Amino acid sequence: MPRGTKHSKKKSVIPPLESETPAEDHHKFRGGFKMIHDGWMGTTLRVNLSERRTDREPLSQELMFGFIGGRGMNSKILYDETGPQTDPLGPENHLIIGTGPVNGTPMPTSNRFTVTAKSPLTGILGDANSGGFFGPELKYAGYDAIVMQGAAEKPVYLWIDDDHVEIRDATHLWGKSTTETERMLKGEIGDERIRILSIGQAGENLVKIAGIINDEEHAAARCGLGAVMGSKKLKAVAVRGSQTVRVANPEKLFGLMDEMFRDYKKSSAFDWYTHYGGTVAIIDMCKAGSAPVKNYLKSGGTDLDRRLAISHEKIFETYKLKDVACHACPLACDKWTYIEGLGRAKHPDGGSFHSAIWEIYDYPFLVEFNRLCDEYGIDVYSAQMAIAAAMEWYEKGIVTKDDTDGLEIHFGDKNVVRTLVHKIANREGFGNILAEGSVRAGRLVGADPDTTSTGGYGKDMDHGPIDCSAMADLTLSLSVSTRGAGHLRAVAPMSWGVSDTLPSKWQRVYRDAGAEDTMDKPWRGHPIKAEIATYFENICTSSDILEMCKNTTEFFYFYGYEGREKRDDLSWHAEFLRAVTGMDIDRSGLEMVTKRVLNIEKAYNVREGKLREHDMPTSRLFRKREGGPLDGKGLDRDEIERLFEHYYEIHGWDPSTSIPRRHTLEELGLTYVADELESLLGLKL
C-alpha cells in the first residue's frame, strides 16, 4: 500500500483485525485500476480445478497486516476455509502457495515460499517451505499467493504468465519424474527461465510422504503435500513474471544490506559455512550426540569414527563440488556435486546426510538416494525414517519375507534402500504400507510405537533423523511443532550441538535464570529451556512469515557472535519489512504477528482433536543412552512433563490440554477462533 495511508500513520504496531473491512474490495482487477502496494503484489490467485476457473482477488488488509505473508497468510486461509470435515485428499482441501512481502527483493535469503494444505499424512495442518527461485518468480508474475481447490478430472498443469493464467492438459506429463517434467515444460513453453514446481510419481500415486519439488532440486517436502497435489491431478505449476516488486524505501534497503553483510562477515561461521554448507553440522551433531544411528537402536554419536570417513572435509577433498545459491542468498550453502557415473547431482546436505540411520556410510550412495527421492518427489526425511523403521521391524521379526515381497530388509543394505524407494513411490507391495509414513505403517504392521520413535507421536509424523533422547529442549521443540513434528520450528542451535561452546549471550541467560548447572546438561529439563525454545520459535515463525531462509538467522550457525545482541533476528526482520513495505512495524509488532500465526495453527490442530497427549514423544526418547557423548544419561519423565507445561504456560495455553486460552486468542485479535473452539469443544476456554 502507498505510504502515508491510514495504516502507516497509526501509532499502534498491531493493526486491528476483526473490526475492519477490506478497503480495496471495490477495485477492479482486469483491465481496470489495480492498487499498488510496496512489497506485496496485492493479488491472490484463486484456482478452482473442478470448474477449471481462475479468479484474481485482492489480498485483504487483514492478511497483509495481520499475518504479513507466507506461512502466516497460508495458515489463516487454511483455518478459515478448511476444517475437521475436510478430507485431505478430497477436492475440498485447499492447496495454498504463499510468498512473503520481501520475497523477490534483494533482501538477503528472501527466496522461500510455503505450501500449505490439510496434510494427508497427519490429518492436521500441513505446511512445507522451499527455496530456489519459484517464490520470487511468483511475485514477479504479480501474485502473493495461489489458493487451489477442487480436483481436475484428468491431469493438468497451471501456466501463469503474468496476467495470463491457464489450466493446461498434462496427460503427457503424468508418470514422469520431476526433472523430466521440468525439462518437458520448459521445452513446451519455449523458455528456459521459467520456474516450475511439480510432483513426481509419488505424488501422483498419493504416497503420503510425497513432496513437491521446485527448480529441480529444492523441495517443499514435509507433510505429504505432494499427495494433495496428486489428488487434485495437478502435475505442475509453471510461472513467468515480468512485473516489479515495489520497494518503499530503496535507500534504506541498500543501507540495511550493507549493514547486514558486514554483520554476517563478523560471524566466525561465515567463511566455513559458505564453503561447506549444511553438511558441516553432521560431525558437530555427532559429537554432541544428536546424530542418529541405526533407527535410534544405538545411541547418537556412537559412530563418530565411521562418520569421519564421510565428514565434510573428506568430501570436499575427494569430490568436485560447486557452490550454488538460491535467489538473493549470500551464503550459497547449496552445492552441485559431480560423481562418476551419476553426473551432476545435488549435494545432500544437513538432515538428508544421516544415512547412518540405516548404518550406511557411503557418500555416492547418499547422493543417489537423494536424487532418487527428488525425481520421484518423496520427502527424504520421511523416506529415511520409514525405511529405517522397516529395517528394525524385519530384524525383530515383526515383518517377514512374506510381507516384504521376498525382500530381506537388513540394516546396511544399499540395494534394499533403493528397492524400497521405488516401491514406495509406486505403492508396490510392501511399499504400499511404507507409503503411509513410518507412524501409520507401524500401526498397520502392528509394531511397537517405539520402533517409529518420534516426537509428537500422536500427530502421526516422524521428525526426521535427529536423536533427541537425553536432549530435553530438542525433545520439546520437535514435539510441539504445529505441523506434527519437525526441527525447523523451534530448535535452539545449541540444543542439537551445532557448536562446541555455548555463546556468552546464552550463558548469561542461563545464569540469570539460576540454571548454570543445567547449561551443559542437555538431558536436564529446566524451564528456561522452554523459554529459549520459544525465543527460537519466534525466529523460525518470523522467517517463515517473511519467507526468508533460517540459515542466516540465529537459528543456525549465525548466532552468539559479538554485536549480535544489539539487533536480534526479529529486529532485523522488522527493519527489512519497514524498508520494503513502508508499514509501521517494530520488533514487538512482528513478535505479536508470529504469536498470532502460531495460535491460529495450534487452534487448527485443536479443532482436529490434537491435544497435549498427542504432542508427547514415544518412550524410546526416554531411554538411557548407552555409549557416545551422553553415555548413561536419559530424560526424566517428570522433568519433561514440567517442561512441556511451562512451554504451554508461556504461550498462554492451558498446560493440561494445550488448548489456547480465550484471553490469549482475544489479545491477538482471534476472538472468532476462541468462539469457534468453545462451541466445537463444548467447554469454556
Add this chain to the structure above:
Amino acid sequence: MYNEGIPICWAMSRAEVCMEYRRIYVKSPDSCTGCRMCEMVCSLMHEKRGVNPRMSRIRVDFYPEKGIITPKVCRLCATPACIEACPEMALSRDETSGVILLDADRCTGCGACQEACPFDAIFMHPETKKVISCDLCEGDPRCVRYCMNNTLLYLDAKGYKALKEKERHSSLRK
C-alpha cells in the same frame, strides 16, 4: 590470422583484455554462485522503486553440467557491435566512460543489437520494450558492491591485468 586454430573463447578472452573501457570483470567461472543479487540490485537501482531481474543490465547464466555459473556483463567494447547493428541509429557511445547510450525515442525494440552482441550483454526491458544496457551506476556499480563473494570486480584493464598476473604468480609458487 593470429587466432587461427585457437578456440573462440580464447580469442575472446584475449580481446577482453584489450578492451580499454571495460570496468566490470568476472573473477572466474568457478566463483559465481548464481544468487542473482547483481540482477536484483541492478533493477532496483535503475527502476528506482521496483525489482525484477528481467529489468537488469546484467544477467547470470547457468551451465550446470559444466559446473559453470557466470554473469554476462557489458564489455563496453572498443567497437561495439550493438551500435553498428542498430538500424535506427538509436545507440551511441559515451566517449569518456564508453557506456552505451540509448536514444529512447528512436529505439523500436527490434532486437538487432541483441543479436549482434557477441557477449549477450544487452537486454530488452519487458515493459517498455526498449533496450537497456550497463551504465556503470555513475562509477559505483551496485552489482559489484553487493556481490557477496566478490565474483564481480570493478577494475580498469590495467588493474585486471595486474590482478591476473598476481594470480598466475601465486599459482606458480604453489
